[in-house]
Every structure is written in structure tokens, then in C-alpha cells.
Amino acid sequence: MVNQELLKKDELWLRITELEYKMKHGMSKEAFEKEVRRIYIEEMGEELPADMKIYTSSESSELKSDYDGTVLYFENEEKNISQLYVISQGSNDSGDWLYNAIGLFQGKDASQAEDALNLLDEAEVQFGLKGKQPVKIALGHSLANNNNLTAQVLEQEFNQIYGVNGAQINVYQLYTADTDFRQKVNQNFNLLRTDKNAIYTLPPDKLEQFAVEYIEEKIDTSSIHQL
Structure with missing residues (x-):
């Protein structure tokens, strides 16, 4: 091959x-x-x-x-x-x-x-x-x-x-680094762009599920192999 x-x-x-x-x-x-x-x-x-x-x-x-x-x-x-x-x-x-x-x-x-x-x-x-x-x-x-x-x-x-x-x-780390993800989180959860700590007030389970859906749309998760 x-x-x-x-x-x-x-x-x-x-x-x-x-x-x-x-x-x-x-x-x-x-x-x-x-x-x-x-x-x-x-x-x-x-x-x-x-x-x-x-x-x-x-x-x-x-x-x-x-x-x-x-x-x-x-x-x-x-x-x-x-x-x-x-x-x-x-x-x-x-x-x-x-x-x-x-x-x-x-x-x-x-x-x-x-x-x-x-x-x-x-x-x-x-x-x-x-x-x-x-x-x-x-x-x-x-x-x-x-x-x-x-x-x-x-x-x-x-x-x-x-x-x-x-x-x-780490979903919070991704929020820090990924402008697209940050904008979508802010829009979905009605967070103020000027409040960088607002994300920490969100229910972690809902934020995590939102991040999983975002990641699965952005990358092919079948290419990730972990032991």
C-alpha cells in the first residue's frame, strides 16, 4: 500500500x-x-x-x-x-x-x-x-x-x-485556544465576551457535551487511537 x-x-x-x-x-x-x-x-x-x-x-x-x-x-x-x-x-x-x-x-x-x-x-x-x-x-x-x-x-x-x-x-483549555469554539460557546450559553471567567459558571456536564459535539464535527475521531 x-x-x-x-x-x-x-x-x-x-x-x-x-x-x-x-x-x-x-x-x-x-x-x-x-x-x-x-x-x-x-x-x-x-x-x-x-x-x-x-x-x-x-x-x-x-x-x-x-x-x-x-x-x-x-x-x-x-x-x-x-x-x-x-x-x-x-x-x-x-x-x-x-x-x-x-x-x-x-x-x-x-x-x-x-x-x-x-x-x-x-x-x-x-x-x-x-x-x-x-x-x-x-x-x-x-x-x-x-x-x-x-x-x-x-x-x-x-x-x-x-x-x-x-x-x-480540556474543554476550558479549548475555550482559551480555539476562537471558533469560544464564539460558539458564548452564543449557545449567552456568555459575555468580556467575561473570561463566565465559562466556569456553566454546568460542566452540559459544557462537556457541547464540546464533544463540536469536536466530532471538526475532526475524524476514528483517526485517534489511545492505549
């Missing part, structure tokens, strides 16, 4: 997602690629059938949050392989835990989700993919799953999303 996902097997993407944490602690791109290729052979019984490029959040000067992640690009023109994998990193330091408190629990910050999209955009420029249509897949654990899911609702960039033990979308 043309462009069939290279990292679709659960054991494969889970091991590579775990490996990505080492990038924040000094693992070189060369060592990372070598490990990815070794893991691929162990899990698939054959060599990775593509060239591989890597772009990391540490190379970016544009990200505005403590988001950490790595983008992998697999290419083999003869086999019609062109795939981008965004591996968002889960909670890993004090900055992430502060974001958890303000972003996930209070819903007042979605900057890491936005930076997942920014990193993807930068990687596409670095790899010369602007105007092309590679398959785009997001991988993540814990906080990273929230970042990837929220990013998908905001921009619908990914063909597939895989998450493990993942934090889910």
Missing part, C-alpha cells in the same frame, strides 16, 4: 515514543536514528525501508512554551513513502508541571499544543515539504497526548494520532 504507516505497530511506536525522551537529555540525532533503526528491525524483522531526517524542538527559536518534541521524516521515493511523525514529549520537568496546573487543570493555557503545530510547520520548511502532502502522524504519552489532540482540533494537521496513558482534551 502506498505510504502505509511505517510505525503503526503498537510496540514499535511505543518504544520510539519512549526513546524520544532521551533527546532532551543529550542524545545525538545520529544515536537516535541508529536506535530507531535497531528497534524497527527488532519489531518488524526487516530494515527500515526509508531515509530518515530529524528536527527537534531544541533547534527552534520560535517556540513560546516549554514544549519538547521531535519530528521524524521518512522518505523513499521508489516506494512512495513520505511520512512525518511528530513525537510530542510528556511531562518531564518543572515547566511542564506548571503547565499542567495552569493549562490542563485550570484550562488557561494551550501554548504547548500551539507549539506542537509550530514545530511541525518548522520541520516541513526544514525538510522542504511545503506544498507537498506527506502523511502526518502524532505520537505522545501523558501531557503529549493532550497537546496532540488539542492541536488536531485547532488545525486538523494529522492523519492519525496515537497516544498512551494520555491526558485528554
Whole structure:
């Protein structure tokens, strides 16, 4: 099959997602690629059938949050392989835990989700993919799953999303980040645009149901896979 996902097997993407944490602690791109290729052979019984490029959040000067992640690009023109994998990193330091408190629990910050999209955009420029249509897949654990899911609702960039033990979308965080959702909530529940805290007065169950219906209209939820 043309462009069939290279990292679709659960054991494969889970091991590579775990490996990505080492990038924040000094693992070189060369060592990372070598490990990815070794893991691929162990899990698939054959060599990775593509060239591989890597772009990391540490190379970016544009990200505005403590988001950490790595983008992998697999290419083999003869086999019609062109795939981008965004591996968002889960909670890993004090900055992430502060974001958890303000972003996930209070819903007042979605900057890491936005930076997942920014990193993807930068990687596409670095790899010369602007105007092309590679398959785009997001991988993540814990906080990273929230970042990837929220990013998908905001921009619908990914063909597939895989998450493990993942934090889910926070309706208040979505209200903060998604202008379209905020406007629809304000209209449906008659909230004043000038009162940013009015959303917290709404019955959570009704707000959640409204958000679910909004999300299901905006993205293909069958593309989301969670363990």
C-alpha cells in the first residue's frame, strides 16, 4: 500500500515514543536514528525501508512554551513513502508541571499544543515539504497526548494520532485556544465576551457535551487511537 504507516505497530511506536525522551537529555540525532533503526528491525524483522531526517524542538527559536518534541521524516521515493511523525514529549520537568496546573487543570493555557503545530510547520520548511502532502502522524504519552489532540482540533494537521496513558482534551483549555469554539460557546450559553471567567459558571456536564459535539464535527475521531 502506498505510504502505509511505517510505525503503526503498537510496540514499535511505543518504544520510539519512549526513546524520544532521551533527546532532551543529550542524545545525538545520529544515536537516535541508529536506535530507531535497531528497534524497527527488532519489531518488524526487516530494515527500515526509508531515509530518515530529524528536527527537534531544541533547534527552534520560535517556540513560546516549554514544549519538547521531535519530528521524524521518512522518505523513499521508489516506494512512495513520505511520512512525518511528530513525537510530542510528556511531562518531564518543572515547566511542564506548571503547565499542567495552569493549562490542563485550570484550562488557561494551550501554548504547548500551539507549539506542537509550530514545530511541525518548522520541520516541513526544514525538510522542504511545503506544498507537498506527506502523511502526518502524532505520537505522545501523558501531557503529549493532550497537546496532540488539542492541536488536531485547532488545525486538523494529522492523519492519525496515537497516544498512551494520555491526558485528554480540556474543554476550558479549548475555550482559551480555539476562537471558533469560544464564539460558539458564548452564543449557545449567552456568555459575555468580556467575561473570561463566565465559562466556569456553566454546568460542566452540559459544557462537556457541547464540546464533544463540536469536536466530532471538526475532526475524524476514528483517526485517534489511545492505549
